[in-house]
Amino acid sequence: MRFVDEFRDADKARMLSHRIAELCEPGRQYKFMEVCGGHTHTIYKHGLEDYLPESVRLVHGPGCPVCVLPMGRVDDDIAIAEQHAVIMTTFGDMMRVPGGRGSFFDSNAAGADIRMVYSPLDSLKIARRNPDRRVVFMAIGMETTAPSTAMTVLRAHAEGLTNFSIFCNHVTIIPAIKAILDSPDMRLDGFIGPGHVSTVVGCRPYEYISRDYHKPLVCAGFEPLDILQSVYQLMLQVSEGRCEVENQYARVVPWNGNAKALRVIGEVMELRPFFEWRGLGFISQSALQVREKYAAYDAERIFSVPGVRVADPKACQCGEVLKGVLRPWECKVFGTACTPETPIGTCMVSSEGACAAYYNFGRFTRERVKEATRT
Amino acid sequence: MCLGIPGEIVELLADREDFAMVSVAGVKRVVNIGLLEDEELAAGDWILIHVGFALSKIDEAEAAHSIRMLEGMGQAYTDELIALAQSDLGAER
Numbered sequence: 001m002r003f004v005d006e007f008r009d010a011d012k013a014r015m016l017s018h019r020i021a022e023l024c025e026p027g028r029q030y031k032f033m034e035v036c037g038g039h040t041h042t043i044y045k046h047g048l049e050d051y052l053p054e055s056v057r058l059v060h061g062p063g064c065p066v067c068v069l070p071m072g073r074v075d076d077d078i079a080i081a082e083q084h085a086v087i088m089t090t091f092g093d094m095m096r097v098p099g100g101r102g103s104f105f106d107s108n109a110a111g112a113d114i115r116m117v118y119s120p121l122d123s124l125k126i127a128r129r130n131p132d133r134r135v136v137f138m139a140i141g142m143e144t145t146a147p148s149t150a151m152t153v154l155r156a157h158a159e160g161l162t163n164f165s166i167f168c169n170h171v172t173i174i175p176a177i178k179a180i181l182d183s184p185d186m187r188l189d190g191f192i193g194p195g196h197v198s199t200v201v202g203c204r205p206y207e208y209i210s211r212d213y214h215k216p217l218v219c220a221g222f223e224p225l226d227i228l229q230s231v232y233q234l235m236l237q238v239s240e241g242r243c244e245v246e247n248q249y250a251r252v253v254p255w256n257g258n259a260k261a262l263r264v265i266g267e268v269m270e271l272r273p274f275f276e277w278r279g280l281g282f283i284s285q286s287a288l289q290v291r292e293k294y295a296a297y298d299a300e301r302i303f304s305v306p307g308v309r310v311a312d313p314k315a316c317q318c319g320e321v322l323k324g325v326l327r328p329w330e331c332k333v334f335g336t337a338c339t340p341e342t343p344i345g346t347c348m349v350s351s352e353g354a355c356a357a358y359y360n361f362g363r364f365t366r367e368r369v370k371e372a373t374r375t
Numbered sequence: 376m377c378l379g380i381p382g383e384i385v386e387l388l389a390d391r392e393d394f395a396m397v398s399v400a401g402v403k404r405v406v407n408i409g410l411l412e413d414e415e416l417a418a419g420d421w422i423l424i425h426v427g428f429a430l431s432k433i434d435e436a437e438a439a440h441s442i443r444m445l446e447g448m449g450q451a452y453t454d455e456l457i458a459l460a461q462s463d464l465g466a467e468r
Binding site: 038119121140148199200258260 | 376378379407409410411412413423425426427428430431433434437440444448450451454455458459461462463464
């Protein structure tokens with residue numbers, strides 16, 4: 001319990017830990033998936049698994065948008081960046097993500113104009129200042145960032161900007177959770193629901209999980225105590241035979257979400273028939289594309305995009321990690337060939353990726369990683 | 376990209392629809408508040424900011440907890456603050 005002193009209230013953590021243990025039926029194993037990469041980060045940083053009985057296991061889900069982006073989409077983005085007069089703009093998280101032909105950093109070094117931005121509004125500003133260039137924003141993220149992209153497109157439209165577009169890679173979390181529930185190799189007892197995504201979508205979209213799949217879900221905050229409290233609520237539901245959607249993070253997440261944010265997403269974007277997720281394969285209606293009405297802002301319509309599917313490197317097991325089938329250190333290249341400095345897979349790139357979080361904060365030091373991966 | 380950073384509204388910008396001056400980690404930044412049109416916002420209110428947009432209104436205690444947790448994150452939070460500092464949404468043109 002290495003991080004115990006950092007807790008806001010260590011006594012509360014111990015009490016929750018004790019109450020969770022009390023709810024465990026002897027001989028039964030419990031498995032809960034935390035969907036969001038932010039939760040994975042907290043779990044590893046604070047060593048939360050040490051607070052749980054051995055029979056309660058947390059598995060990491062597909063809630064890190066950088067991690068689930070297939071390599072082919074990185075290549076597509078670079079292909080756009082290399083076209084005439086293009087300035088490609090992207091969040092810093094994306095720069096080191098390896099595609100089949102290298103990363104954004106590599107492409108930038110080779111001469112493409114790829115710039116890091118903090119906000120899509122920064123891209124818009126670059127477009128205004130460079131009227132003779134074609135500025136593309138590499139839009140990525142779940143429902144947390146999709147409203148910002150939509151607002152930016154609406155602003156570009158209102159201003160009549162003609163040299164701004166987005167390469168839309170926004171994904172939606174609900175179909176991915178459904179894909180995991182439908183996956184035969186995954187037996188879960190419930191979900192720790194995402195925090196920030198839920199500020200936009202609210203808690204209602206998760207109701208099918210309890211209604212149709214009879215699994216509980218608790219939307220959780222990002223502090224260590226939030227996560228322990230959510231595990232306790234899940235355990236309580238399981239022990240009482242309930243399966244409901246509960247909101248542990250009500251201090252930030254409204255039950256009905258953010259109506260304006262949902263409205264602007266709906267105005268600018270629509271569901272794609274299908275989209276590829278790293279590790280999960282093609283999932284129908286799991287991502288967003290720009291509506292016909294805003295085609296002038298859709299890089300996929302404006303530029304020629306190769307759209308080639310690129311298989312992950314053989315050694316990379318991000319797919320299994322993203323589905324929760326493998327834990328990060330069980331991957332063959334974890335901490336050896338694949339590190340945050342030289343990532344092979346996406347889970348090691350993003351700070352919210354399960355592998356990077358485990359590598360940076362896990363109780364495995366680099367030496368112990370080597371020991372653990374030597375089989 | 377996925378981090379929500381708390382900021383305190385310093386001033387609603389009367390001359391710029393959807394924007395407010397917000398204090399984030401002691402630095403004043405212009406932030407888009409257009410997604411919170413259903414909320415009543417005023418100087419002194421705390422908001423959670425994602426990629427330059429306020430996504431939710433939070434209370435001061437929640438903001439304090441979030442800031443403390445983010446500070447404990449180390450590099451990821453530092454990077455996000457640097458990116459936010461370099462972003463200049465205040466300059467419209």
